[in-house]
Amino acid sequence: MHHAPTLADIEAAHARIAPHLHRTPILTSRLLDELSGAHLLFKCENFQRAGSFKARGAFNAILSLPEAQARGGVATHSSGNHAAAVALAARARGIAAHVVMPRTAPAVKKAAVAGYGARILECEPTLAAREAAVAEVVGETGAAYIPPYDHPAVIAGQGSCFLELLADSGGRLDLVTCPVGGGGLLSGTAIAAGALAPEVAVVAAEPEAADDAARGFLLGRRQPQVLPVATIADGLTTSMSALTFGIMREHADAVVIASEEAILEAMRLIWTRMKILVEPSSAVPLAAILERRFDVAGKRIAIILTGGNVDLDRLPWNPATA
Amino acid sequence: MHHAPTLADIEAAHARIAPHLHRTPILTSRLLDELSGAHLLFKCENFQRAGSFKARGAFNAILSLPEAQARGGVATHSSGNHAAAVALAARARGIAAHVVMPRTAPAVKKAAVAGYGARILECEPTLAAREAAVAEVVGETGAAYIPPYDHPAVIAGQGSCFLELLADSGGRLDLVTCPVGGGGLLSGTAIAAGALAPEVAVVAAEPEAADDAARGFLLGRRQPQVLPVATIADGLTTSMSALTFGIMREHADAVVIASEEAILEAMRLIWTRMKILVEPSSAVPLAAILERRFDVAGKRIAIILTGGNVDLDRLPWNPATA
Numbered sequence: 001m002h003h004a005p006t007l008a009d010i011e012a013a014h015a016r017i018a019p020h021l022h023r024t025p026i027l028t029s030r031l032l033d034e035l036s037g038a039h040l041l042f043k044c045e046n047f048q049r050a051g052s053f054k055a056r057g058a059f060n061a062i063l064s065l066p067e068a069q070a071r072g073g074v075a076t077h078s079s080g081n082h083a084a085a086v087a088l089a090a091r092a093r094g095i096a097a098h099v100v101m102p103r104t105a106p107a108v109k110k111a112a113v114a115g116y117g118a119r120i121l122e123c124e125p126t127l128a129a130r131e132a133a134v135a136e137v138v139g140e141t142g143a144a145y146i147p148p149y150d151h152p153a154v155i156a157g158q159g160s161c162f163l164e165l166l167a168d169s170g171g172r173l174d175l176v177t178c179p180v181g182g183g184g185l186l187s188g189t190a191i192a193a194g195a196l197a198p199e200v201a202v203v204a205a206e207p208e209a210a211d212d213a214a215r216g217f218l219l220g221r222r223q224p225q226v227l228p229v230a231t232i233a234d235g236l237t238t239s240m241s242a243l244t245f246g247i248m249r250e251h252a253d254a255v256v257i258a259s260e261e262a263i264l265e266a267m268r269l270i271w272t273r274m275k276i277l278v279e280p281s282s283a284v285p286l287a288a289i290l291e292r293r294f295d296v297a298g299k300r301i302a303i304i305l306t307g308g309n310v311d312l313d314r315l316p317w318n319p320a321t322a
Numbered sequence: 323m324h325h326a327p328t329l330a331d332i333e334a335a336h337a338r339i340a341p342h343l344h345r346t347p348i349l350t351s352r353l354l355d356e357l358s359g360a361h362l363l364f365k366c367e368n369f370q371r372a373g374s375f376k377a378r379g380a381f382n383a384i385l386s387l388p389e390a391q392a393r394g395g396v397a398t399h400s401s402g403n404h405a406a407a408v409a410l411a412a413r414a415r416g417i418a419a420h421v422v423m424p425r426t427a428p429a430v431k432k433a434a435v436a437g438y439g440a441r442i443l444e445c446e447p448t449l450a451a452r453e454a455a456v457a458e459v460v461g462e463t464g465a466a467y468i469p470p471y472d473h474p475a476v477i478a479g480q481g482s483c484f485l486e487l488l489a490d491s492g493g494r495l496d497l498v499t500c501p502v503g504g505g506g507l508l509s510g511t512a513i514a515a516g517a518l519a520p521e522v523a524v525v526a527a528e529p530e531a532a533d534d535a536a537r538g539f540l541l542g543r544r545q546p547q548v549l550p551v552a553t554i555a556d557g558l559t560t561s562m563s564a565l566t567f568g569i570m571r572e573h574a575d576a577v578v579i580a581s582e583e584a585i586l587e588a589m590r591l592i593w594t595r596m597k598i599l600v601e602p603s604s605a606v607p608l609a610a611i612l613e614r615r616f617d618v619a620g621k622r623i624a625i626i627l628t629g630g631n632v633d634l635d636r637l638p639w640n641p642a643t644a
Contacts, residue, residue: 027369268634271599272634275368275369275600275630277594277597277598312594
């Protein structure tokens, strides 16, 4: 089993990936401050390369591969942001990327991955079929498997976001909050915050309809995601790994949930008031804040907006989407 | 008749309004640079207070009013961004705002104006009805009329955007481009550029379906807008005034047009690649660039993204909108 990365790993990751990635801005909103009663600092990973924080972990994992291993290329399975991030990072290193995607994945996501020069292998839309297809391509090509979150180099890369938050937030932080799906971003954030700024509370947020992390956090043991999951935050339906669950238990302060209604409302507020595109998953922490799921009064709160890859033809408030 | 503002007026406007407004960021995009063959610097007035550059002109005009005149409040007619900007600026000065809006104006726009504390007066959706209603409220209340573009203080405020562009663009600029509707932003930009950076070409862009500025620029005399106008860039269907037309003739280098198809495509590119919300009007300059309506090869080009107020329930690519 993998072991958790350290602050030194996260700092090394940041130095390794920074030349390739955007130092994303922190935006604020008077209206959202008024609505929340807090001072909110939005870290805009929706502006990150390939459209999400996933580029951090993918670049760190791929740039860390020894030359002999890198030569065989990389492989992964994903229907979303991790696939695009791996494709982009592989292109930056000049190696092949084999990306297994369910044949039902949206054309716009396949186009993004193909646009970065990756080879797409279609499979049936089940986890078993995806894992089998990745195993096959790894066996055939010798490619290194780059998992979406269950890997120390991926977690260390995601943790680099908090280093920028701390440096750029212009004053003390009381709390940092991010969504939790598989737990890669949460793990990296919690390790970095615990080591560098233990006074900053770390709060994970997830949809009420996919509350495996919240239940597990309270019960003290990992809970399976109950499928099928009905949430618009489709990036957060994965289950945590033993590694990310253990890190969460050790370093996070709370896991809060948000209703579907609040997630949609928070997403619309971010779009209309901040004039930026975010995915539904990115809106979950703000949704929990606006539902008063935890005490935010008067606090300076950093919110990681995780990504901005949405299909404009299938927006959740478009009746044609349903 | 009004006379054109000078660079000194624009600099004074900037000093006057800066404490109240955002210094909006300049964003770039690798993909849009690749598509255009130029280096594009996007000045994000969609992030401006009240959601558009109109806040600059409204704040300058309203903060410039002598105290005795300000006490009577302000009035305007607008179905869009200028109404919200006037309402916000009046609230900042602590005076009343009377805003005449056609009864057919979208509820979301009325809500924005009402949200800033202005009094809304509904009228029939014709220019004559709007002007009559404003004249009536001015007569009754003694409010000062704040026109959307035909006023030196409004033009000087809009010109302040270029001062920030020049200071923040991090190197030489070859060209600045913005949309032209009534011509307030174009006029302020062209005066500022002509005085401070005469080497920077000033290019106005408008929809092919509302090409009164382009025709007038070529013919040397003001052309009426031919109604009804069928463009998604609904902010650009107004006609220029004698003042703004004269400034354009003297200080702008070219007026280019863009097709409806290109405007829609450019808007989608800005949304999906830059992850920001812009109005259709904001996409017109990029549309003209991507249609190769003027020579941009290798140039550093500043594009003013004028606003980001859109109704998410009526997006142009939503079939339910048609």
